Amino acid sequence: MRRGVPLLAVLALLVVPSTASAVDTYAPFGHPCTPQNGVDFCPTANDSQRVPSFDGVPLDVDVTFPLTGSPPFPAIVLLHGFPGLKTSFEATSPNGLSAAKQTYHYNNVYFAQHGYAVINYTARGFGRSCGEPSSRTSPACDHGWFHFADQRYEAHDTQFLLSTLVDEGLVSPNQIGVSGTSYGGGQSMQLAFLRNRIRTTTGSLIPWKSPGGKLLHIAAAWPRWSWADFADSAIPNGRFLDFKTPGVSDSVKPIGVTKQSVIDELYLGGVVLGYLAPQGADPTADLKTWKDELEAGEPYGSNVQAVGSQFIKFKSALSLGTSPAPLLVMNGWTDPIFPATEGLRVYNYLRGHNKNAAVSLQLGDVGHFRTGNALTSYKVFNGQGSAFFDHYLRGLAGGPAAGAVTALGQGCPKGKVSPGAVTVPSYSKFARGDLHLAFGGSRKLGPGGASDPLGKTYDPVHNSDPCWTVKGGAAKGSLVLKRTSPGFTLAGATTVIAKVKTTGGFGQIDARLWDVTKGKRRLIDTGTYRLKKKQKGKITFQLFGNEYKFAKGHTIELELVGHDSPVFLRDTGFKVKLSTVSADVPTREKPNLKRGIVKPPKRH
Known part of the structure; x- marks a missing residue:
């Protein structure tokens, strides 16, 4: 819904192309908007404004619009890490947050100033989306715990929010991009493979259709520091080889070796900053039981096999087919959680089934814990990512070619980038x-x-x-x-x-x-x-x-x-x-x- 427009502005529309101006605004989810920082910002200002998701769990959602142009806009969803908040990729400047180099030209202000509607929301089970104890209003939050990037819940939340914005006439159903880091990267990878489908809570796949009857699909995805197969990330078995096409279930045949310190840290993050499901209450979100069973060590029985199978089917991407939305995948050489092999897994999987698959890679000293995360790397990678979205969401020229790999090396001391950026037409051309x-x-x-x-x-x-x-x-x-x-x-x-x-x-x-x-x-x-x-x-x-x-x-x-x-x-x-x-x-x-x-x- 728009605010009133002065008469002179209305008359001006008769002689210039129809575009919104700084005095126009919208009301996504019924939220008022305020022009600031060169964009129109429409936040969830308090708990009463949270948006009930498909199952009633209230989500803390902000939307940012351009100050020019008219709806429906192409849209980008920015998904935060684990744990994290909607503010992870919100800024007051296109250059992002000084303490988080990865937000350089990767935030709501940057993309909105480039013509996109930007959706930032706190995932269920975190922050004011039932994560903080004071936010857990009953009965809506009674089962509002996180499901660890599950297609049936977290991915469905994103799809529901987008469907609502499409029905409100604010977002184009055919120009939707998704991106995120870590936890959000895993979700954006799955959303790319779901593409035009919804995974229901019963596990079935149905067409992605808004409540108003409009069909939607993901047009491009840029997962960062993410996984293609969470089982391989958490319990690698060493069967992935970068010169072969991986199978969907290779990572659990056999169950691998638990990354103990990393799993402990992830669990601690969920306990301290998230709404962790009570042990045994929900088999789709039983993080405590999964951790205990994995860290009990071999011999692993049917329970751990079932956990691995759930990771593959509902919390990873490859089981969803071989025709995802176009992908630009960023992973870190030095990332101990989601290393370069996670990006290579999806890259080899898709190119093994279609040599012309629209998937490209970004590999560098980026990611979690010990990685350098230098601004130099993000200036290269985020420039490519912006061009990637412009190409697939707006039809502009540019962006990485399908199959291309851009790599930056790990230098020393920490944060030094060496060697600098090199782009090769395919990963097989990287080592000579x-x-x-x-x-x-x-x-x-x-x-x-x-x-x-x-x-x-x-x-x-x-x-x-x-x-x-x-x-x-x-x-x-x-x-x-x-x-x-x-x-x-x-x-x-x-x-x-x-x-x-x-x-x-x-x-x-x-x-x-x-x-x-x-x-x-x-x-x-x-x-x-x-x-x-x-x-x-x-x-x-x-x-x-x-x-x-x-x-x-x-x-x-x-x-x-x-x-x-x-x-x-x-x-x-x-x-x-x-x-x-x-x-x-x-x-x-x-x-x-x-x-x-x-x-x-x-x-x-």
């Missing part, structure tokens, strides 16, 4: 050479003692510096492959090949890639591989990947251990004999025999 490492003998690994000094030192939850160095050698009893660096840039995921013979129960092989010089070591990359009971034969697995310059004369050291705790949950009661162990370290440099860099191996 290979350094080969080998270990000629055999070695037995096991869970060892309860203490792992290096694991504790480099636990990403408690050590936020990716450039940290420590004196000393590799862990006692570890298997080490090493060689002197010729001076090169690591370009992606190191591949490990070995023969294994496992005795006892389920076990793990954890990998750490080090840059060693003058008796000090810096952790560059990690990975893990879940061993099945009595597993034997050849295995191939990869670390999570990084882009990093190894100086000439430093030592490249790949260390394999039986446990890297508390980064990964320690297994007990197993031993594994490794033999014929080798590793391929990908390089940006082209083959050069004098430097020991050879052609990348052909993979199948």
Whole structure:
């Protein structure tokens, strides 16, 4: 609903194109709007103005409009992390919040000034959306807990809000973009794959139609620091390979190794700042039970298999098909929760089914905990993201080409970007050479003692510096492959090949890639591989990947251990004999025999 317009302004409309001016405004969800910061801002000002979602749970929603143009507008939904609030991506300037570099040209003011209606809301179970105890009005909030980015609840909330704005004539049903960081990134990934469908609380998929009967669809999605498969993010099993097309359920065959310190931190965030479902009250949101069962360790039974299956079906994207909305996916080389492999998983999955799939990647030193998150990176990535939305939502030229990968490296000290931005037409073109490492003998690994000094030192939850160095050698009893660096840039995921013979129960092989010089070591990359009971034969697995310059004369050291705790949950009661162990370290440099860099191996 518009405010009254002065007579002179009405007369002016007779001689100029029909566009709204700074004196025009709207009332999304019945909320009054105020022109400020070069946009029209329409907040939920108090709890009584919260918007009841599809199931009645009240949501704290703000909408921001351009000061020019006429509705219906193209729209962008900005979804916050875990935990987070609607204000995470609200600002008073297009340049964002000085304390949060990722908000540079990524906030409500920036996008509204570029012609979009912008929706920022606090997800159910957080803030005033039933998260803070004082916001939990009964009966609406009685079951208003978070469901951990579930298609049936959180994704459905976003779709419901958009449907309402479409019926109000404020948003175009065919020009909708979604984006978010971390928790919001996972939701935006799922919304892209849902595209024009709603997942109901019964689990069925139905057409996305507004209460007024209008059909809607997501036209573009930009997930940031996100996951394609939450099971792989939380309990990786080492079966993903960046040169193969992943299967939908690969990540739970078998159940992997729990990222212990990360899971503990996520749980703590939900307890302290969110509305956590009472244990056993809701199988779709039973975070406490999931955590307890995962951290009980192997052998995992049917309960954990059921948890993994729920992660895949309702809290991840790939099970929803192979035709999502166009995607631009951002992940962090150094992100211990959602590393580069999460972006590569969806990239390889889609391109494996359609070589021309509209999916592009952004990989850099960005993300959670120990990542650099430099403004330099976000100036590159957010510029691409803005052009991406302009292309798919407004039909403008520009944006990353389908299949393209833009990468920025991890430099030191923390926050330095090195190497700078490079864009390649496909991920297969990123690494151009290979350094080969080998270990000629055999070695037995096991869970060892309860203490792992290096694991504790480099636990990403408690050590936020990716450039940290420590004196000393590799862990006692570890298997080490090493060689002197010729001076090169690591370009992606190191591949490990070995023969294994496992005795006892389920076990793990954890990998750490080090840059060693003058008796000090810096952790560059990690990975893990879940061993099945009595597993034997050849295995191939990869670390999570990084882009990093190894100086000439430093030592490249790949260390394999039986446990890297508390980064990964320690297994007990197993031993594994490794033999014929080798590793391929990908390089940006082209083959050069004098430097020991050879052609990348052909993979199948």
